[in-house]
Amino acid sequence: MPRKKRPKLAVWKFASCDGCQLSLLDCEDELLAIAGELEISYFVEASRAVVKGPYDLSLVEGSIAAPHDVPRIQQVRRISKFVLAIGACATAGGIQGLRNFADVQEYIPLVYARPQYIEALETSTPISGHIQVDLELQGCPINKRQLVEAVSAFLQGRKPVMPAHSVCLECKMRGNICVQVAHGTPCLGPVTHAGCGALCPTYQRGCYGCYGPKETPNTASLSAWLGSRLGMTEPELLRLFRTFNAGAPAFRQESEAHEH
Amino acid sequence: MSTRTIKVDYLARVEGEGALHIKINDGRVAGVQLQIWEPPRFFEAFLRGRHFTEAPDITARICGICPVAYQMSSVHAMEEALKVKVEGPLRSLRRLLYCGEWIESHALHLFMLHAPDFLGYEDSLQMARDHPDMVKLGLQLKKVGNELVALLGGREIHPINVRVGGFYKVPAKEELAPLAERLKWARDAASQTVAWVGGLPFPEYEADYEFVALRHPEEYPLNEGRLVSRRGLDIPVKDYEKYFQEEHVPHSHALHSTLKSRDQGRGPYLVGPLARYNLNFDRLSPLAQEAARQAGLGPECRNPFQSIVVRAVEMLHAVAEALGLIAAYEMPDAPAVPVAPRAGVGCACTEAPRGILYHRYRLDEAGLIQEAKIVPPTSQNQKSMEGDLAQFVAGHLDLSQDKLTWQCEQMIRNYDPCISCATHFLNLRIERA
Structure with a gap:
């Protein structure tokens, strides 16, 4: 029997620490199996090979905090069937969202000697503030067990089991x-x-x-x-x-x- | 005039977002730029006004790959500001936690990000088709490191158990026993890894680096030591800012660092595994020294492509060190020493997997942070990386565009750059005329 075509997975990074996408590589026991079920088509942190979109499942890490990321997230939505936002940056703007309570123009000189070289938005905002998101995983960082559950649910076409309690x-x-x-x-x-x-x-x-x-x-x-x-x-x-x-x-x- | 460009717009298999742009005019390298377009996140700004107890949790979020390094540098800096000394089993547990991070971070870079370059694969999953046993071994080594971090820290990424003064909860001796069994397997696996990477084909290249690392009287450096260099720097960490300076260049959101030397003005320097190894070979465990020799590495190594062997040696050392720490461990009476707020300034430097990580804080009498300065390893290496690329490209202009571009990427991956950290940092383009 011919092998079924595997769904294509893409992993996108916006403003973040890399920790949530690292959770995927931290699935040491499951990683090779996941790669067997999904075609890892775009995952820059792990591979220089790029398979062209569109993609069936896009994992989005990070917040929108720089001008060039505003059109980029729109492009991610256009070429993705299912968008899964992962982590506190992607779902709530992250720790860098502390700038939303201050004047970013006052922040820049505290870190950078020549502020004219810096491109940053006044705010750091979640992915859902820019595009429609199909599922969110909260956490700083996300729990890799929840990530595996979300990906498995996607593959099986069911709702993921995610407790909503405290x-x-x-x-x-x-x-x-x-x-x-x-x-x-x-x-x-x-x-x-x-x-x-x-x-x-x-x-x-x-x-x-x-x-x-x-x-x-x-x-x-x-x-x-x-x-x-x-x-x-x-x-x-x-x-x-x-x-x-x-x-x-x-x-x-x-x-x-x-x-x- | 003929112009040739080598460019990589989104450098793969590094942590974070950056690009490379190299311009070659009439067969001469006219410019090398490592561009960092990772968005700035302003940690040093929003740390102002936060309580000193929050620094380890907040600064961990600078990097998901090496959060323990941020936690270690921040707690040591705070403890200096607050005149607190953490010793005995608590000091040992911190070393043990750091060993866990070295193991997972080095295994990640070695097997998942770096080794595929040497064997001509675009990623480790492609490599796994032909070398399944080594990839599986690498994943299990990474897992052992992560298990160590998770046991002591609560979880692998952004551990929750580190505090100024020590920990929230410390393990009983018997809780560490199952881990010791896993580490014994890891000791053999790491030895096997050193032998495997020692046999990889290395491009010929050497550079005259100014290596900088910590040096401790007895130990291979982790949390403590003086700052030393190959050309004779030997200073206490509190003098860091007298000798090292950051500057801001237009093409990068990461600040570039330079080192002041007595005779040559300011110049680039190199931190990380290669620097530590060259300056501290005699402090490696006998097992790690012997494995290095067997893999064909002497006490001095100036070929950055061989940093993959050095990482394997350091991984073996970290496993041996962890086993020693567990064997000697006795559970302390309290998980932390008491810490009271006071006004003061404290700085610290620890050895993150990628090299020295400097933190300095100024606190007011209530213990609130008035000023914070953080210098991550990758930004300190940027000038050396650009220097290496210029020198390497100049010597390899005969290579095809694809081959040269790939080897330039590989040169950058030699450094295991962490762009998320440095942005405070990488996009790759090479332009030829």
Whole structure:
């Protein structure tokens, strides 16, 4: 029987640390199998060979933060059947989205001696702010198990199994003692999207929200609790919500509520 | 006048986005530009006003390939500013974590990004069709490194367990035992790797580099040491900025670094595995030294194409070092030493897989960052890379366009450049007249 034509995979990078696309190469046990099921057609970090599009599945890492990337992401959409945005940069603008709260013109001279050579947008924005995205994987970085699940689901034509609950629930499933209630350690677990497996509380520290907000998070209630019971100050609350997913609407609004 | 151009618009198998542009007029190299169009992300700017405890988590996000390096340089710099010393088993655990990152990063570069060039494949998946056993071995070596990072750090990419003062949680001795078994396999696999890469065909090329690396009284350098160079630099890390300077050029979002020398003004220098090896061969474990000799490498190596062998030797050293650290480990009473905020300035340099990574922070009395300076290894190597390309192209003008372009790409991959780090950095074009 002739071998079925394999779907074509492309991996695109925008402003990012490379960590999320590295998650694909970090699938040491699955990588050769994935390459058997998908034709890895465009993946510059891994190969100098380029197979022309269109592509069946495009993984998009990074945020839109430079002028030349605005038309490039449109082109990615035009030549891709299914766009999967991976990681906090692609889904919320990333840590570089901290510029959205400042004047980027003031930032440039702090890093670069000759600002006239620099091309940067005033803001860092998620992929969904520019094109229609078919599926998002949150996390800084994404969990490679979730990536394998998303790719498998795509191959099988089904919906991926992605828990939408909070890190809190993952803690309960692991049998962790609550670091916030028992130890008074501030924790974003109640408002943060599952996916990491409650890593930080498992290592005796509070969740710092690197998977971004869960659906319908009650951030105001958590802030009130952290303020009244754990004595966190307004600037501390602002910093807590303003990190790797600072641009995600729920975290953005909460951090702005502590701006005075 | 005849003009020839060699250009690569999107350099493959490096971490991040960059290009190369080389212009040749009448058979002479007229210009070499490594262009970096990775968008700037402004870490040093938005670190201002953040609390000192946040630096290891925030700076890790500069690079998904070597987050541990950023965490190590930041915690050591902060500890100097805050007058804290981390010693004993906590110091050993930091070394062990760094060994994990060296193993995974070197295995990634060696097997996935670099080796295919020498054997004429466009990527490691193509290479896997003819060399399945070596590719599988490489993936498993990478996995061992990642397992080490994940056990100590919580996960491979952007570990969550590193803090100023130590860790959030430390493993019991018996938790490390299964890893030691995996590392024993890795020791044999890394030895096999050194022998395999030692037999690859290397283009003939040598350069007169000014190597710069850390040097420690007893150890192959990771987190500590003085900054030394081949031409006699020997300074404490706190004097880094007196001797090294960054400049901003129009074609790059990465700052170029130069080293001031007494007699020759400012010049390029080289950091990374080749520099460490040449300056610290005597500090390698006996096993790694012996493997290097067997692979035909003496204590001095100035052919950057042979950096693949040096990476394999360093990977073997890191495995041996990790085994030694695990054998000697005793669980400490507390996972961290206490740290209190105070005003001060602290700097540190550690050996990232790609070379020295310098951090400096100024803190106010509340422990908030007032100023941050970060100099990643790839930006320090940019001038040497451009110099190497000019010298290499000048000696190989007889090659066909395709072959010369590929070998120029290979020259760049010799450095294992990390553009995400350096942007604060790579796109490849070669133009011939």
